[in-house]
Amino acid sequence: MNLIGILIALGLERLLGQLPGWGRPLLFLGYVRALMALLPFPPLWRSPVALPLLLLPPLLLIWGLSGVFTHPLADLAWSSLLLLLCLGPRDLAEDVHRLVEAREAGDGETATQLAAALQRGPQPDAGHRSLLGALFIQSHERLFAVLLWFFALGPLGAVLYRCLSRLPRILRETVPDSPAVRLADLLHGAFAWLPARITALLYGMAGSLDDAMQTWRQLLAERQHGWRSHTWAVLAEVSSASMRAEEPDGRVVVPASLEASLDEVLRMQTRALLILLAFFALFATGSMF
Template sequence: MTLIGILLALLLERLLGHLPGWGRPVLFLAVMRGLHALAPQRLWRSLALPVLIVVPPAVLVWWGFGLIEGPIVRLLLSAAVLLLCLGPRDLAEDVHDLLQARAEGDAERAAQLARALQRGAQPGETHRSLVGALFVQSHEKLFGVLLWFFALGPAGAVLYRLVSRLPRLLDETAPDSPALRAADWLHAVLAWLPARVTALVYGLAGSLDDALAAWRQLWREPEPEHGWRTQTWAVLAEVPSASLGAEEQGGAVVPASLEALLTEVLRMQWRALLIMLAGFALTTTGQLL
């Protein structure tokens, strides 16, 4: 049922993705801004805030689904919850907007879109790049949510969606606060294993030898400023980026232009998604479907 729920949610996302405004975090932002307006400033900046925001919704979803007895109703509701937790916005839509702005010569809008794609969790300056940010966004919008949904069901998807979005919100409303530091730490904890699974899947979708070589190089580097947290995002940025090279006789070939590179990122995301779905099928049924 879990695999069917994932497939149903992904299908609905494709069908609904063309609707104007679909995928924008309207509900999340409305609720969070309401809480920000109601909560005392001291609580909003406190160390306990991320737990108070993230844990109750996840527990409520877990408890609510435990009360549902009908398998069909459970399937449909779990697919609906997963659908709401994917994104916000599809990575392909963001990349296409960026390529369109570049094609139209709108340098200001292209720079704005590129900055938006690099918002959120990032490795240190050494590993910061637009292509690396796309792979991080791919994990945050899609793969991380799918992995937590597969592990814990709808509660896992809600948990990771809230955890991945909260640091950006707190960076705007409570910068340099204990709440922001706790949210970053919690995000990194829940992303540690899924990020590495995503990086491995991307390696399988591209040049695995180059991906493993980049991974080994990261292991040999000195520990970054924020240690294991920064390392997680560096793995997500560097390993899939290295796997972009297509294996041909004479070595790996990387797309020459930025447009070709971004297009190949989207193709790799599609291949990686198919590989991950095959892994889910193998795990749940014992054979490839």
């Protein structure tokens, strides 16, 4: 049933993505701001207690409502709706196309702003940061991690990861340099640890797996940074290495321009998504056992 819900949510996301204003991340942000306004006690929101206080109400509400939908079709519709709300906030292709259009139009200011927006969120250490790596991280945060947690734990898993991925940035803007921010980063990294590596492997399978595995081994040997930063470095570097292709004469070929690289990232995301859906189908039908 989870596989059908995934297919429905992905189809609806494609259709609704054409609507103006769709995908703006306002629901969870509005909830956090409303709760903080209801309890205007800054030391509370700076403390680790803020995490369960912010996360438990929506999770308990979803868990309670899920028991209401006993009919399979109603449960499917409910699960698909929740997954749809957890994807994004926007399709990565939309942001990439806007960036390419700005560069082609010579609008350097807009291109810089769009590139900076794509690089917000979790990052590896400074030595492993790049625009292409950031795109793979965004792909994981907007799509793959949510799908993996949804397939594993249903709607509750998708909502949990969606909240954990958004919470560090929201708290950083309201209570910076606080224990709450550090705990939010820690939980986000913990829940991203396995999905990020699965996503990196999917991109390897969608591109050059040999180059991906070689880069992964180099990162394991290097290991000069913390485990959270290492997670994002694996996702960025391994996925980026998957873009290489080898000609029959042994020459390594990469996209000739940034625009070509951005388009290739989107094509690889599509191939990686198809591979993931194929694995989901195998697990759902029991064909792997």
